[in-house]
Amino acid sequence: MLTIKNLHVNVDGKEILRGLDLEIGTGEVHAIMGPNGSGKSTLSYVLAGRDGYEVTEGEVIFAGKNLLEMEPEERAWAGIFLAMQYPVELPGVNNMSFLRESVNAVRRARGEEELDAIAFMKLVRERAELVKLPEKLLKRSVNAGFSGGEKKRNEILQMALLEPKLTILDEIDSGLDIDALRTVAEGVNALRSPERSFLMITHYQRLLDYIEPDHIHVLAHGRIVRSGGKELALELEEKGYGWILEEEAAA
Amino acid sequence: MSTQRELDDLVKAGYEHGFVTEVESETLPPGLNEDTIRFISAKKNEPEWMLEYRLKAYRHWLTLEEPDWAHLQHDPIDYQAISYYSAPKKAGDGPKSLDEVDPELIETYNKLGIPLEEQKALAGVAVDAVFDSVSVATTFREELAKAGVIFCSISEAVHEYPELVKKYLGSVVPHTDNFFACLNAAVFSDGTFVYIPEGVRCPMELSTYFRINEAKTGQFERTLIVADKGAYVSYLEGCTAPMRDENQLHAAVVELIALEDAKIKYSTVQNWYPGDEKGRGGIYNFVTKRGDCRGDRSHISWTQVETGSAITWKYPSCILSGDDSVGEFYSVAVTRGYQQADTGTKMYHIGRNTRSTIVSKGISAAHGQNAYRGLVRMGPKAENARNHTQCDSLLIGDQCGAHTFPYIEVRNPTAKVEHEATTSKISEDQLFYCRQRGLSEEDAVSMIVNGFCKEVFNELPMEFAVEARKLLNITLEGAVG
Numbered sequence: 001m002l003t004i005k006n007l008h009v010n011v012d013g014k015e016i017l018r019g020l021d022l023e024i025g026t027g028e029v030h031a032i033m034g035p036n037g038s039g040k041s042t043l044s045y046v047l048a049g050r051d052g053y054e055v056t057e058g059e060v061i062f063a064g065k066n067l068l069e070m071e072p073e074e075r076a077w078a079g080i081f082l083a084m085q086y087p088v089e090l091p092g093v094n095n096m097s098f099l100r101e102s103v104n105a106v107r108r109a110r111g112e113e114e115l116d117a118i119a120f121m122k123l124v125r126e127r128a129e130l131v132k133l134p135e136k137l138l139k140r141s142v143n144a145g146f147s148g149g150e151k152k153r154n155e156i157l158q159m160a161l162l163e164p165k166l167t168i169l170d171e172i173d174s175g176l177d178i179d180a181l182r183t184v185a186e187g188v189n190a191l192r193s194p195e196r197s198f199l200m201i202t203h204y205q206r207l208l209d210y211i212e213p214d215h216i217h218v219l220a221h222g223r224i225v226r227s228g229g230k231e232l233a234l235e236l237e238e239k240g241y242g243w244i245l246e247e248e249a250a251a
Numbered sequence: 252m253s254t255q256r257e258l259d260d261l262v263k264a265g266y267e268h269g270f271v272t273e274v275e276s277e278t279l280p281p282g283l284n285e286d287t288i289r290f291i292s293a294k295k296n297e298p299e300w301m302l303e304y305r306l307k308a309y310r311h312w313l314t315l316e317e318p319d320w321a322h323l324q325h326d327p328i329d330y331q332a333i334s335y336y337s338a339p340k341k342a343g344d345g346p347k348s349l350d351e352v353d354p355e356l357i358e359t360y361n362k363l364g365i366p367l368e369e370q371k372a373l374a375g376v377a378v379d380a381v382f383d384s385v386s387v388a389t390t391f392r393e394e395l396a397k398a399g400v401i402f403c404s405i406s407e408a409v410h411e412y413p414e415l416v417k418k419y420l421g422s423v424v425p426h427t428d429n430f431f432a433c434l435n436a437a438v439f440s441d442g443t444f445v446y447i448p449e450g451v452r453c454p455m456e457l458s459t460y461f462r463i464n465e466a467k468t469g470q471f472e473r474t475l476i477v478a479d480k481g482a483y484v485s486y487l488e489g490c491t492a493p494m495r496d497e498n499q500l501h502a503a504v505v506e507l508i509a510l511e512d513a514k515i516k517y518s519t520v521q522n523w524y525p526g527d528e529k530g531r532g533g534i535y536n537f538v539t540k541r542g543d544c545r546g547d548r549s550h551i552s553w554t555q556v557e558t559g560s561a562i563t564w565k566y567p568s569c570i571l572s573g574d575d576s577v578g579e580f581y582s583v584a585v586t587r588g589y590q591q592a593d594t595g596t597k598m599y600h601i602g603r604n605t606r607s608t609i610v611s612k613g614i615s616a617a618h619g620q621n622a623y624r625g626l627v628r629m630g631p632k633a634e635n636a637r638n639h640t641q642c643d644s645l646l647i648g649d650q651c652g653a654h655t656f657p658y659i660e661v662r663n664p665t666a667k668v669e670h671e672a673t674t675s676k677i678s679e680d681q682l683f684y685c686r687q688r689g690l691s692e693e694d695a696v697s698m699i700v701n702g703f704c705k706e707v708f709n710e711l712p713m714e715f716a717v718e719a720r721k722l723l724n725i726t727l728e729g730a731v732g
Contacts, residue, residue, distance in 0.1 A: 050683050072686040082687050088680045092702025098688075101698065105689040141702065158688060 077109035079165030149180030185210030308436035511546030533561025544576035586619025
């Protein structure tokens with residue numbers, strides 16, 4: 001589904017990603033872990049197409065297409081969804097209308113029929129229940145005055161509505177207490193399917209207790225320095241990142 | 252053909268109402284002196300008292316100096332270079348068909364979804380379409396007449412209802428009020444007169460659009476609306492379609508009078524020509540608008556959406572004289588290109604328990620400059636008066652500006668005044684967020700801007716609100732580079 005080869009990315013003239021390789025198959029759940037400043041968020045923004053991230057080398061192929069040539073909205077239409085670490089507030093923009101515009105924009109681009117108000121209402125209620133987002137938040141402005149947990153649940157609701165092929169969860173666990181984390185994780189797990197892939201970016205092992213990945217990668221100095229199964233996470237939990245960085249330096 | 256004859260009759264009937272006199276010339280050469288004013292008055296066949304009113308204003312105007320306190324920049328205006336009278340255009344003067352009209356204008360009409368026949372009327376194409384609007388207007392007039400509502404041009408009112416005009420004209424905005432209002436009082440071309448009798452709820456929204464002889468009310472428009480005791484009227488001014496005009500200076504005066512328990516709702520959508528991409532040639536819109544809540548429990552509400560003109564300089568205001576009277580001001584002002592706006596309101600609280608609400612939304616894009624200027628004055632007798640002001644600015648891009656100048660004067664210790672202000676910018680983060688969810692950049696901007704303006708659009712009559720939203724989207728097309 002997603003192939004990243006030798007990806008080099010500069011931000012403000014500074015090289016952040018230095019030859020990153022990653023392969024995510026259909027239906028797989030991958031986790032990328034790493035210390036602060038290793039380039040985790042840069043990776044998620046580059047994949048979503050944010051301005052200010054200059055790709056100097058390498059390629060990214062998503063579902064057979066060259067992702068790097070596409071505008072952010074085109075990537076969204078193609079099925080890339082980024083659940084953000086800090087979802088922005090859109091004052092005055094009704095959450096329900098925003099969700100509907102978003103869903104219909106994606107449906108239009110895919111050549112599907114737009115949902116009318118009634119059909120959409122039904123869908124949104126059903127999915128909101130899945131992520132336990134109180135209905136009153138649908139009537140408010142997008143993310144305005146939402147708590148940290150509510151913002152993240154709103155992200156997961158959008159994911160549930162847009163049904164993306166690849167979901168990138170950028171530190172979805174940051175700022176959440178254990179109950180909120182559990183609810184968010186349940187939402188994600190409910191959407192796991194053989195057709196859908198996930199890329200979780202996290203600093204902490206605890207998220208992986210709730211959303212179990214198939215593969216774990218360690219990102220350091222702009223490259224994947226170690227990959228493995230679930231056991232890698234436990235090792236990291238125990239020993240921290242230091243030993244990997246040392247091995248890397250010695251190599 | 253009988254319809255052709257009917258049309259001819261109608262056209263002639265219109266002229267019989269005093270538009271045309273024995274004077275032959277149709278347009279005055281540029282220049283302003285007492286003779287100019289006598290000429291205008293004679294052209295309109297005005298009674299002596301009207302001429303005296305104009306002359307008095309003119310003589311006072313000579314003693315005034317053009318104000319320069321606004322946050323605006325423009326070349327000096329040469330008042331002797333303006334022509335102060337030109338007769339209503341006749342069929343055949345305008346373009347012969349839409350093919351002769353600026354294609355850009357036609358494109359905008361199409362985007363707004365304006366039907367072809369209306370496009371012709373707006374662009375000044377003289378064709379049979381006029382007949383349709385005349386008959387529509389006639390139907391409206393009959394219904395209004397049944398309710399006892401007077402809705403006509405000011406020129407007509409001077410002849411038909413001199414007592415009402417004498418009583419109310421200049422009673423809210425006297426000719427001594429300010430430089431531009433004074434000039435208007437001396438040379439006003441034409442405008443609208445509305446009178447709603449006691450206890451009558453006007454059966455429909457009134458709009459200049461439906462008034463016969465609407466074309467070419469000119470640059471010095473005068474509007475007078477009186478709602479007698481317990482009456483209600485909603486008045487719509489302007490139209491979302493871009494209006495072109497060869498006159499650069501527009502100095503209109505609007506006076507509203509609400510007697511006991513009356514309510515006047517006045518909505519404006521202003522989309523005059525803003526000038527070319529460098530800001531050249533756009534309209535200067537210097538308007539004095541004021542409403543007087545003369546009676547107890549009266550209510551005046553101004554709603555404006557200002558997207559056009561090179562310069563907008565106006566403060567629709569309320570004098571809250573009656574006890575328990577209510578004044579409201581809801582405004583969206585957009586400046587882009589090199590447009591400038593200095594707009595806001597004044598709320599004069601005179602009576603007891605008077606209340607006012609101000610919601611102002613300024614949007615600046617490109618090189619646009621947007622200033623909110625507002626005065627809230629609580630007089631010594633304004634026991635328990637209250638005001639709430641909310642004043643928000645939205646910036647798009649980094650070359651534009653937003654400025655806020657609130658003035659608050661409180662002379663009564665029981666009065667309460669609240670002022671809230673915010674300035675925000677459409678951020679990179681917001682745009683990226685929306686695009687990540689599949690929205691194009693333009694849709695994202697329009698969604699954020701419409702969200703920002705929602706409180707004001709909610710105050711507009713339904714169809715007007717839909718049009719205003721569309722207009723805003725078109726205005727801001729390409730605003731984000």
